[in-house]
Amino acid sequence: MNIYQSVLQKLNSGEKIVLVACMKNDGGRRFFSEKHYYTEADITAPGFGGQLAKNVYEGINQSLATGEIKIIENQESDVIIVEPFFPQPQLIVLGGGHIAKPLTEFAARLGFLVIVVDDRLSFANSKRFPTAGKVICESFAKCFDLLKLNAYAYIVIVTRGHRHDMDCLRSALKNQWKYLGMIGSRRRVKSITEQLMMEGYSPEVLAKINAPIGLEIGAVTPDEIAISILAQIISFRRLQDPRQGRNSPQVNWTEFDRDVIEELAQARCDKKALVTVIATKGSVPRKAGAKMIVWPDGRILGSIGGGCSEARVTQTALDVILQGGYMVQDIDMTGSIAEDEGMVCGGIMKVLIESIADDNLAKKQGS
Structure with missing residues (x-):
């Protein structure tokens, strides 16, 4: 069972999930060293986090509590993405x-x-x-x-x-x-x-x-x-x-693209890239958590907002499919760029683009 099959199974049973992905940059070679998921029950259990770095442990708890993606720079060459998944209503x-x-x-x-x-x-x-x-x-x-x-x-x-x-x-x-x-x-x-x-x-x-x-x-x-x-x-x-009459916002639910998660859960043996919005600033079409899949022939599933900016990300995704590993790209929707594309947005999105294969989906739940 790959990790997205497990995540989808837990979500379908009504559980909250936090996915923790460790990205490494080793002499210019960028790759995911591991991916783990934790359920809310895992995180709230006594003794959880005993083997985790303090900032990672805190990031996991904050992500679960706020519904926000956390980006943690653990070491000079390590970046950890903590992404919450809440069940589809x-x-x-x-x-x-x-x-x-x-x-x-x-x-x-x-x-x-x-x-x-x-x-x-x-x-x-x-x-x-x-x-x-x-x-x-x-x-x-x-x-x-x-x-x-x-x-x-x-x-x-x-x-x-x-x-x-x-x-x-x-x-x-x-x-x-x-x-x-x-x-x-x-x-x-x-x-x-x-x-x-x-x-x-x-x-x-x-x-x-x-x-x-x-x-x-x-x-x-x-x-x-x-x-x-x-x-x-x-x-x-x-x-x-x-x-x-108390209108304070609840937890910020990240975007949930069920079709994308279901496709990843299929663990098909085909090359593709997964694009995830991991941070936003200002007015943007999709929030953090939005996803799309890009295939080598240019097909896509899901969306991070459309327009020329998405087309540029798609081109980067095709390069990542060929080279493997991952890249992080900023999409600028401010000022003249947004005006030229006919968008009413005025913000910036940071997206993670990763090569997807069975070997980097097969990580089991963390202990």
Whole structure:
């Protein structure tokens, strides 16, 4: 199993990961001496870091806490990149009706792994929801047995009836999630809340349900309602305690290009280069963590922002494929350079370009 297979497996199970890569420059020969990953459980365990340098240990903990890539100059010829990976947020849409369609489409564009559930085969199918990661046809009472919920799950209840809403809420309240919202009139929401309280659910638990769902923006059409729901979900993802008015940012999530990670996890025996944005300054199209793969024939998967700047990085990547090792390149998007390329950005990105082969993907988890 290569390291990206392991990383993807851990992320799919809802775990945070930190990938630590040691880069060496030995007389002009640049190469990765090792790559290790650590889960959040590893990092927080007693005794972790006993064999690590102090600045590396601190960098790993800071990266996990802040969600930021850390670049550590350990020795004159060593540079260590500490990169956090957080699980892709899941959007669980319970109900496949008219609101679910735009909700699924918009959420997929926002980077959510969307799962749609309905108990009717005519509604629960991939033709109706082509952008969903998974579509499940199952009763609302039983579907939670098929869902692997974690702390990054956002649950939206948009079923067609009171009974189904109750089934979803009862199951959801027994699970882990980041956000739980239910559509319905205030009268319907009040009736459901009162019934759940009679069943023994505490007011504190029920208060965590966002119902009626979405931000109050006067939404009327299915598309508008979907936008109001996703706006509320984004506030829960990006801000601390949005319902309490405390709008300080949460942890900075690095960019997550799932297609790129999945391709790396395939461990195909072909030459390619991996490009990763490792630092940014000012206004740039992608944040640190954004990735793309470049193949010798010029094909790419993923993006670090597009434009002529990306084309220059692609050319460098082709050289790295031929020479092996790695290079670090700055992309200047300031002043006249950005203007000439028609970009509204005005910042600088530092990118790591590395040759990828099975031998530098096969490092195991660090101890």
